[in-house]
Amino acid sequence: MSIAEGKLGESPRLTTVLRPVRAGNAFEETVERLLQAIKLGIVGEKLPPERELAARLGISRVTLREAIRALQEAGYLDVRRGRYGGAFVTYAPPEPGSEDLRRAVADMGTGELTDALTFRMAVECGAARVLAATALAGELGEERRGELRRRLAEVNAAGPDDYRRLDTAFHLCIAELTGSPLLATACADARLRVTDLLNAIPILQRNIEHAAAQHEAIVAAVLAGDPDAAARAVAEHLEGTAALLRGFLAQPSRPAVLTTEAGHGAPRG
Amino acid sequence: MSIAEGKLGESPRLTTVLRPVRAGNAFEETVERLLQAIKLGIVGEKLPPERELAARLGISRVTLREAIRALQEAGYLDVRRGRYGGAFVTYAPPEPGSEDLRRAVADMGTGELTDALTFRMAVECGAARVLAATALAGELGEERRGELRRRLAEVNAAGPDDYRRLDTAFHLCIAELTGSPLLATACADARLRVTDLLNAIPILQRNIEHAAAQHEAIVAAVLAGDPDAAARAVAEHLEGTAALLRGFLAQPSRPAVLTTEAGHGAPRG
DNA sequence: CATCAATGGTCTGACATTAGCCCAATAACA
DNA sequence: TGTTATTGGGCTAATGTCAGACCATTGATG
Numbered sequence: 240m241s242i243a244e245g246k247l248g249e250s251p252r253l254t255t256v257l258r259p260v261r262a263g264n265a266f267e268e269t270v271e272r273l274l275q276a277i278k279l280g281i282v283g284e285k286l287p288p289e290r291e292l293a294a295r296l297g298i299s300r301v302t303l304r305e306a307i308r309a310l311q312e313a314g315y316l317d318v319r320r321g322r323y324g325g326a327f328v329t330y331a332p333p334e335p336g337s338e339d340l341r342r343a344v345a346d347m348g349t350g351e352l353t354d355a356l357t358f359r360m361a362v363e364c365g366a367a368r369v370l371a372a373t374a375l376a377g378e379l380g381e382e383r384r385g386e387l388r389r390r391l392a393e394v395n396a397a398g399p400d401d402y403r404r405l406d407t408a409f410h411l412c413i414a415e416l417t418g419s420p421l422l423a424t425a426c427a428d429a430r431l432r433v434t435d436l437l438n439a440i441p442i443l444q445r446n447i448e449h450a451a452a453q454h455e456a457i458v459a460a461v462l463a464g465d466p467d468a469a470a471r472a473v474a475e476h477l478e479g480t481a482a483l484l485r486g487f488l489a490q491p492s493r494p495a496v497l498t499t500e501a502g503h504g505a506p507r508g
Numbered sequence: 509m510s511i512a513e514g515k516l517g518e519s520p521r522l523t524t525v526l527r528p529v530r531a532g533n534a535f536e537e538t539v540e541r542l543l544q545a546i547k548l549g550i551v552g553e554k555l556p557p558e559r560e561l562a563a564r565l566g567i568s569r570v571t572l573r574e575a576i577r578a579l580q581e582a583g584y585l586d587v588r589r590g591r592y593g594g595a596f597v598t599y600a601p602p603e604p605g606s607e608d609l610r611r612a613v614a615d616m617g618t619g620e621l622t623d624a625l626t627f628r629m630a631v632e633c634g635a636a637r638v639l640a641a642t643a644l645a646g647e648l649g650e651e652r653r654g655e656l657r658r659r660l661a662e663v664n665a666a667g668p669d670d671y672r673r674l675d676t677a678f679h680l681c682i683a684e685l686t687g688s689p690l691l692a693t694a695c696a697d698a699r700l701r702v703t704d705l706l707n708a709i710p711i712l713q714r715n716i717e718h719a720a721a722q723h724e725a726i727v728a729a730v731l732a733g734d735p736d737a738a739a740r741a742v743a744e745h746l747e748g749t750a751a752l753l754r755g756f757l758a759q760p761s762r763p764a765v766l767t768t769e770a771g772h773g774a775p776r777g
Numbered sequence: 778c779a780t781c782a783a784t785g786g787t788c789t790g791a792c793a794t795t796a797g798c799c800c801a802a803t804a805a806c807a
Numbered sequence: 808t809g810t811t812a813t814t815g816g817g818c819t820a821a822t823g824t825c826a827g828a829c830c831a832t833t834g835a836t837g
Contacts, residue, residue, distance in 0.1 A: 252680055255689075255696045256545045257556075259566030260537045261530065265794065268529045276525045287526075288814060297528030299795045304816080321803020322813040357688035361634030368637075368739060369630045411521055419626035420524075421701075425694055427524045432690075466743070467736040470637060474735070534824065557784060568825045573786080590833020591783040 265298050269306035272296065275431045277315055277330050278438065280404040286316070286326040332403065332438045340439035344487040347436070356481045359429035363477060366414040366422055367461060367469040373417065375464030383416050384462060391458050395451050399442055409454060413461070413473075436484055450476065534567050538575035541565065544700045546584055546599050547707065549673040555585070555595040601672065601707045609708040613756040616705070625750045628698035632746060635683040635691055636730060636738040642686065644733030652685050653731055660727050664720050668711055678723060682730070682742075705753055719745065 262268055276282045286292060286307070293303040307326055310316045317327045333339060344352060373379045390412045394405040407430060414426035453476040460468035531537055545551045555561060555576070562572040576595055579585045586596045602608060613621060642648045659681045663674040676699060683695035722745040729737035 252548070252550045252677060252684075252696065253545075255680070255684075255692055256541065256548065256550060256700075257561070257564045258693070259564070260534060260541060261566060265529060272525065272529060276522075279521070279525065281521045281525060289816095290814090292526070295526045295528070297530060301796095301817095302794065307815095318815070319803085320801075320815045322811085323804055324802080324814050326815090354688045354690050357638055357686055358690035358694070361638045361686070361688070361691050362631060362694065363634075364637050364739075365630030365632075365634030368633050368743070369626055372743070408521065411524070415521075415524075417626055417630070419623045419630070421623050421627035421698075422630050424524055424527070425627070425631065427521065429690075431525075467740065470633075470739055471736065474637070474641070559784085570826095571824065576785095587785070588833085589785045589831075591781085592834060593784050593832080595785090 265302045266305050269296060269298055269302060270309050273306055273310055274315065275434065277328055278434050279407055279431065282328065284328055288325065340436070341487055343435050343439040344484060352484065355429065355432040356484065359433060360474065360477050360481065362425045362429050363410065364470040364473045366417055366426055367457060367473040368466045369417050370413055371461045371464055371466040371469035374461055375466065387412060387416060387458055387461065391454055394454060402442055402447065403438065440483065534571045535574050538565060538567055538572060539578050542575055542579055543584065544703065546597055547703050548676055548700070551597065553597055557594065609705070610756055612704050612708040613753060621753065624698070624701040625753065628702060629743060629746050629750065631694045631698050632679065633739040633742045635686055635695055636726060636742040637735040638686050639682055640730045640733055640735040640738035643730055644735065656681060656685060656727055656730065660723055663723060671711055671716065672707065709752065
């Protein structure tokens, strides 16, 4: 049925290595990338100039421009010509409502969601573990320890508008501090796969406080050089979100707790 | 200097998301994939028919044939026409010698090697952790427990010719049993990045016994549902190989133990 | 020995992607 | 108010990649 099934009873390793070489054409992949960068809020208010961006993405300017045009027509960008012009981000994360979350989860297949959550759990736990082991070996310099503390302080001091972005920065910071680009990329990729879902979860003060305590625990374990505790802290932290999202999988139609309100009371219908 | 550097002092997240969309053209990526599949020994003695293989890799038959021709000219494949024909693997892992290992490590940059080792450590520890957590939750069925035990038994019973292949199968099996294709792919990718290096390490009886004990510990921890112990066991196991390989990094020129021989006796001068 | 099914070998027309070049618009700045 | 550097907009020729059809070869099988 699906492309990935391969022959019945065939080695999973074979289907893993003989999987498609490219996810799609250059245009599609570029749109996806830019959309991720925009939604994660890591490109600032303006994209880099086309020539520079094309070089970075390893594609031609023509292909990049097609992607930008698609995003412009979809309302994510506002393109202005001339000096000091550029592609300006006009996207703001939607005011989250439960109905949005239900829809976001539904848009993603059941298998795809559990896959993404499992993947994220594994790579983020692994990254924290590695970083703690580095600290344990006394190879985590004061500079890097400082950056970790700084990121933690930033997310703790974040206002509602900046929370998602700084939370992302904190999580990815752990992977980046390991010094492994491959690992950093994997963690970024894992995060990107659940960005839409996270954006659809309302930011509640209670959740923020809960997350803050967990973030503290992660940093403490890493700096203390305790790999097990670090991985465990990350796992606990991620499990909360994962459980929430998985809850929407068991309810293909509207969750019972929302049926009365969400039908007409949700901000976005 | 390098493509990946980005602007000085720029957010690492930016350079991560704005990295090249494709690693190379379709031909190059296909050659790389096939080569990996061959070196890992997971394609058996013959590649699937061109039409099927092209469909799996998501490329055209023309591009696939170019890749096969390149591998044929490089001596990895023997292509025969007619029914019962096909592309037959004519590759055998080289008899490992210390000089091969030194060269293999040197071919890979210092940074690239530590990157690959760190990445592998993180994703494999993460996978074992997730799988153990699944077992802890009582969600690891008897079928999957049985497969894990079976893989372990297979690698323990392996002869020298099959050892690498079955060792790979065991390691990847852990990731596959989590049920997350993304995670399985990440682990396979991590393994692939060090395949050449592993192939260059002599298979010593002493190492095999050591590895066997560690494999046992991993399986025991996973089946016992102890995530910390599982991750720790994997970390210990991988650290041995990593330390060995890293040892060759500290010696940019030829290792002392080889200087007399390698100076004029090396096959390639 | 003839048949035949499976497989690699080849060709064509269409579309995707690229590099490179020049044009057009714009806002800071003198 | 004109200049100018920077940026997006658009073009062309060359190359990469594709789907699909058809040909050539081979070895098992009857």
